[in-house]
Amino acid sequence: MDFETTGLWPEKHDRAVELAVVHSDPDGTITGRWETIINPGRDLGRQDIHGVTAREVLSAPPFGGIASDLIDLLSGRVIVAHNASFDIRFLDGELNRLGYWPGAPYARLCTMRAARTMLDGGCRLVDCCAAFDIELSGAHRASVDAYATAQLLGAFIASSRRSDWDDLLLSAPALVPYEGQRMPWLAREGVAPYSPGFLERIIDRIPDVSETHEQAEYLALMERCLLDRYLSEHEKNALVDLAGRYGIGRSTVEKLHHDYFLALVRLAWADGIVTEAERTDIQAVGELLEIAPDVVDYTLADDSPWRAAGAEQLSQTVSGFALQSGDEIVLTGEMTRPRSDWEARLRELGYVPKPAVTKKVSLVVAADPDSLSGKARKARDYGIPIVGEEWLISTLEG
Template sequence: MTSIPAPSSGFATIDFETTGFYAEGTDRAIEISVVHSEPDGTITGQWETLINPGRDLGRQDIHGISAREILRAPQFTGITADLVDLLSQRVVVAHNASFDMRFLEAELGRAAYWAGVPFVSICTMRLARTHLGGSSTLADCCAAFDIDLSGAHRAAVDARATAELLGAFVASTGQSSWRDLLGQAERLAPYAGERGEWLARTNVEDYSPSFLERILDRVPDVSDSDEQAEYVALVERCLLDRYLSEHEKDALVAFAERTGLPRATVERLHRDYLAALVKIAWADGVITEDERADLISVAQLLEVPAEIVLDAVAQPVEIVEPPAATSAFVLNPGDIVVLTGEMTRARSEWEHCLREHGIVAKPAVTKAARLVVAADPDSLSGKARKARDYGIPIVGESWLAERYV
């Protein structure tokens, strides 16, 4: 394992792969990755290891970890000392931090470790609600900034992407905005147990997401609060294998009770979420029998009457095409423009040019954007995909050059 640096101020982004999501019950961590970033968001190091949970591995079709690999992996107590050093004096970052922090604290508790001071943590999913206007899944947030997320559901991939997402937020808000938070992170008490060898995955198979997972990544936010968003994120974890175990049901109920979500709100979230799934499924103009079966299965899991789905899939949802960017299209002072791709002129030059006309250049695609300018208007980048989802026009660099040079 790469040597661990001395404690210093900065961020430590973590991601767990787990047997399930009931941290306080029988589920366990089976993989962790930690990414260090400087206060300005620059990534400086990454560590990862499998963890032997001493039980079955849960949904192996999702995380792709085999029992053969786990047999050689350390138990959590064997990585605790190094993990504590990696987190010491740093703000702990995670996407849906409620999930990862609960597993971190549960596993540390089983290892009989007490940090001496509280962890200082921040959630990029919650940040996205502020900075991206409702995007919630890691895939959706990464698409808004064109951050690569190839090989999701591996702790190292998800942690790295989350750290890059954090860096994008830091860059867009300014380092001074984070100074107070960074100053709250203190040194953690050392762990007295023995240090084991970390064991990273070696055989990583290509992951092919299912139809359901592909549309889950594109579902718009249907929540009205951070707590609702975290509940929906837990629901999404259940949906991937189209099965809701009794342990998962208990965990969802426990989360709703802990956060004070009333039954009516939960039922509304289920209905709205299913409606959003159906709309995304219709995006290509057709719903196959397999897709229809998946949607009905989701309805049953969410206890939404199947008739609602049957009615929804019987009639195509009207897909509104993005408006064409013609000569009549005009940018006004205060409008937001997003640039993507390698252009002939430096991006900084275009940003300066836009500022001179009172136009705001932003790094991420949100619903507030008026226009996306791409090196290739047919781009398949995450930013271009988000623009099409939101109905935002996409133009080439020449469109800008004709009007603002």
């Protein structure tokens, strides 16, 4: 499930403007998809992100008009969302306005929290999808994000024991039906794809600097607020409220801001160059996160150690690279041998084939070493060598 919203505070005045639901079988197979835009009865908030227009919502149902069908779709199922606390808050906020109580707590799963354990790396949706080569084109549209989350869930299930999910499936309650008007759902058509700027593109690649699930959710909310390089009073209050709710103290917030800023700088220098546009964005983020100006200037200086580290990473090659028994290897692209054959051969030789790119992976083997696949991009972000199938053949079979 995924909501697009007018803002961050369903408990106050923010409302849902789009909703998508995807059904999956217990093995992760996708079996159904539904989506609708929603008339929130107020202004639409960040239209530059979600792309819903006032003209569209004039014909859209209010939340009360789709609530009966939505409860039917959720009843007896585990609700899965990426940063589930955000989407569940909006679900609760909208249903509370209707005076509805489901009769039992929802069974829920947060794929962002699961990613912190299963991927050991960035936990944003785009980051997780890249690790598994799941396409995410047109993010910030509810149907796109919900479908990608469902595919991510399937990848998690496929790469773990089925028994790990059984208790969660058995906990899903039947919900009390909502007896309201059933209005047709209205899907968006012909929406121009969202075009992220430098800051959002680089945010998608920043390694996870949080130490707890709660800190990860704080950073996820913070990133939503940073996209336009401006923190409104509503956004500041939402961040303060979330930090207070999770017991994240001032010193921890300051450390999160500091670590996040340095990770942003490190990625900006990864190609050895920080352009003027990138520099402007980084300075803006530094100011919003209350990073000392001299620290910001030092990280962007020509003699900055982060510049030297970026140049060193840029010059890395696989010459002299040697694999060791137990190393994790990821395959991507269509190779001359079936992937299952290569995976079986790698296991015979003592290596561990993996479906996703994490920081623990030692090597990525691509049908095309210049591949633009999500897995290849993640490997470059993490400084993991990428080789072609020919290198694998000559090294392992030569």
